[in-house]
Amino acid sequence: MINLTAFEKGDCVRVVSLGCGQELKKRLADLGIFAGAEVKVCKNDNHGPLLVGVFNSKIVLDREGAKKIYGEKI
């Protein structure tokens, strides 16, 4: 499965699963990132954090976190 860090700027991604603990899962869910959600990768510089568009907001996710989010391109 592909994690978020493998997608490029502009990719729309459907989140398939989250490989992180319950705590972070709940926090991400509050921000709109959960299995089934559609997100947009707005910035991925191959280093440093990712910028992800969720609903009408921009979320910064560090690489460790982004590696735990698996998805497929739509």
Place this chain on the structure above:
Amino acid sequence: MEKKSDFTIALVGNPGVGKSSLFAKLTGRGGNIGKTMEKREGALDFKGRAVRVVDLPGSYSLNAYTKEEGVTSFFILSKKPDVVVQIVDAQNLERNLLMTVRLMEMDIPLVIAINLIDLAQDQGIFIDIKKLAELLGVSVIAVNVSQKKGIEELLDAALQARNRQGEKRMDYGMEVEEELVKIGKFVSRDRELPEDKILWLSLGILEGDERAKDFLSKKDYFSPLWKMRGERVAHLEEIFKEDLNTILTRIRYGFIGGLARECIVESFVSDDKKNISERLDSVALDKFLGIPLFLFVITAVFQSAFKLSQPLSYFIEIFFSVLEGLAISFLQWAGFSSWTISLVTDGIIGGAGNVLVFVPVLGILFALIAILEDSGYMARIAYVTDRFMHKFGLHGKAFIPMILGFGCNVPGVMATRMLESKQDRLLAILINPFMSCGSRLPTYILFTGIFFPGHQGEIILSLYALGVLMAVSVGFIFRKFIFEELSSPFVIELPAYRFPNMKGVIVHASEGVGMFIKNAGTVIVAFSILVWLLANMPAGIVYGSKESYAGIFGGIISPLFSPLGFGFWQAAVALIFGVAGKEIIVGTFGTLYSGGDASIMSLSSALGSDFTALSSYAFMVFVLLYTPCVATLVTIKRETDSWKWTIFSATYSFIIAYLAAFIIYNGGRLLGFN
């Protein structure tokens, strides 16, 4: 007139929706810029009723992960406000409604205030408010907080809101609802439980919410309940082939998506307006330009604080020398003894006056930090600094409390609440005092003015940089030897850029300065008098001489500082009193050295004979790093809830300061500096 009654409105909402501005508009109390860390209270009169308004910290949900979010749910559940007003950002209705759905399960009177509608419309998002109210079964009021529109309607709706008992709430679908009924039946056999809490408790238990667990953990039926819950969760996960959390989240967002489809009309707009934030971010977050821009912004903040404040400081200095002259003539005319005259001029004016000179620089610094926060750039700093911070075992988000620490370490330490894990928080708290706060600035300005004329800016910047470097290095060492690895990944929302609310910025800066002045008027005056007394006793000695109590007391401690280049008693006394507040250091020098003339000029010449350029730099480094002031220590105690860590913080920073000053002084001498 209607009889006065006590009525409490609690304000909740996601961060950055204008909650604190609404609070300021309602109560007339200065709006905090940025995140509200603790609940704040205010009052207003509305149509003859006394209304209490409680502003709760912004949060994304009612589950408590961070300490600041815990405050919100705890208040709603335990303090039972008469009505909860949720402020919703029209630009991001769906995510905001997640909290609405959860609030509707809490069985409390609820009113929704939709703010920032104009910004949403600019993006082509139109909300059918009537329909939303109908579908949710709660009053929904359109407000425009910055233009003060809709606030009266909001208050009307809030005062009329009734308990939602038995009213609409979200339907979780047959399978989940069945389980809720089962758990509900189980707990409602307990007659002690308030009926209106049953639904919230059933859901909380099903979800494994810590607060719901706490609520019931003492009950004798808790373990069979928890066992049953485990079976029910397993049953649901079997049906849905997913973990419970994902199931519930999907159901909720599914429901919200449905609401949004019914209530939001999107129309096409040209991308111009949308793009301002994105265009700014293409520079601010750029992998090559981001860091230089950040360094430029920070340097500009400090340089302009010093440069802009100089004329004002000069003015205040003149004011105090005139005041002193007037005081002397007046007191002599009134026939007071020379003893009293010395107390007023050397003790009070010498102590407090020298500190108040720094009000302009602090005010400007506070205002500029508030602008960074309010404009939305602060969150970008977290993004930009993340890579650098990761090398030290911290994340970018931990940089925000550090920047706030430049103003004052008390809000800096409090802002660490935004960090999710306890360990990250503790680590960020321990390193925050190394961030050079505004109260240390007077010492730098005084000493660099004497020993480094023409290079003041560079020297002061080097101290700030040393503080940051020390903070991240110590953080790295702690991470290696005391704490585990970086535990929680970091997530932060980037707010859209906006033009800072200048009124709010001014209010924020004047609140900070007000505190400083109040401090100067009370604590510093008290300490100045104490120092003056110690410097003037026992009777018959020369004021401020080595034979005074202050001299004897300082003389005992001063050998400790000899290896650092400032082993004379005045410095020892200043440093000891400086723990009460770092600005007192300059005040103490002012009192001890003044001998009849409290102006900065005489202080300069006196210090110039005791210090050298090198020892003054070692002294400034020591002041930068040593034991945090009492106010910060008290905050550390409150935030860590541990005396052990508070004492640790007080002592390890002293040791580090001592080592750093020792290396600088002796290393500098070896290199031939003086």
